[in-house]
Amino acid sequence: MSEMVPRSHPRYASLKTREKVVEGVEKGITGPNGLIAQGRGEALDYFIGEKTTSPGMDAERAAAAMLLLAERPVLSVNGNVAALVPQEMVDLARSIGAPLEVNIFYRTEERVQEIVNLLRSLGGETIFGEDPDSFIPGLDHARAKANHGGIYDADVVLVPLEDGDRCEALVKMGKKVITVDLNPLSRTAKTATITIVDNVVRAMPKLIELIEEMKSLSQEELAAITERYDNVDVLRRSVREMIQHLEGQFSEM
């Protein structure tokens, strides 16, 4: 597709993103259901105008503060995250000294191995997921697998593109959960501590940039940002963005 779609194409960014997920499936790091998830994301991204919105930016800022304040942050990587932003996950992990942990919805050992290999080839250091030694309570066996030193013990987990059940189970364990989800009305969005309603391909570079910027802030300044943050308000504003986008398109018709 990269040879077929010119950069000037109005849907260039969206088509390049799609291409990455299709390649992910071909390489065996993304499951076929990841294509359906990508399609949902495309439609939802269209509704926020395919740009980072003001509530998205506020959530990204709060997420950066929360990751900088965390004692045991962990970054979770699934098949779509591995296809779309593997380098960004490795870079963020290095920036904050966090381990990565591979967790995929339809677990196969081959796919976990492929993702671990990919992250390692991009410079990933501590990567959990191949040999889980613990279980997240309240999830079925395959989905519950986790690691001590990784997600199981984490105080803050970044789990982009997560499903509702697992997000809820992590919150119930007392963890602070940061997710990236383009649907502000999803169960994941409503359950997480911080929901970044943005495309993961825009959110991850922004998050890395913000963390670099905010490293110089004091603990008090960072804490003030997370304490001020209101996730329900951010979700409401994100829905409002979608309504405004539709109204704009509507009045053009």
Add this chain to the structure above:
Amino acid sequence: MSEMVPRSHPRYASLKTREKVVEGVEKGITGPNGLIAQGRGEALDYFIGEKTTSPGMDAERAAAAMLLLAERPVLSVNGNVAALVPQEMVDLARSIGAPLEVNIFYRTEERVQEIVNLLRSLGGETIFGEDPDSFIPGLDHARAKANHGGIYDADVVLVPLEDGDRCEALVKMGKKVITVDLNPLSRTAKTATITIVDNVVRAMPKLIELIEEMKSLSQEELAAITERYDNVDVLRRSVREMIQHLEGQFSEM
């Protein structure tokens, strides 16, 4: 999935529909890109409340009238249509005496053959697509393939889940084009003569039912329905439905 998802599950219908597309890919009748299209459809259907809306119903009624008035109607079948509503396409073809024509976005002869075989096994009679003998002007070679006696000569074409380029090319040939598209803002939606903004799994049974009901109407009565029909108004009302659905969800938050 059918064994895992109970009928009482709030997302049962959506998950069953998804399962059909995944099976379509496994059987070789749907391409991997069909999964992305299905995901987009899931998100969009969510925004109209996963039900047939009032503008959707008006478009279905006008489409039924247009198909009954047509001299050479043809029903186009692609990979997702073959996965989701193959029996309905065969039934509708029989009901109005129209041929079916297989046309898929990423054409492979194997996939065309699989879809033709499927339609035939379900009772399809005249099925074009295996041996195209003509080209729709303005499309690249593989996508342009069509048949005399089929789409090439049709006065009315039903092309559910069609892309913008092909829809536009058919309209430029002077045909009346009826499409089913959950995105009222898509190029296909804006280009078609009648755009049914509804899930194809709900739209096709409704269309068959309406055609049975409306067969007793006179030509004049049918013509009055199509003449009264305003596609831009229907699209505007569909966007309004989405906005209202979001506002409803918003106020619950």
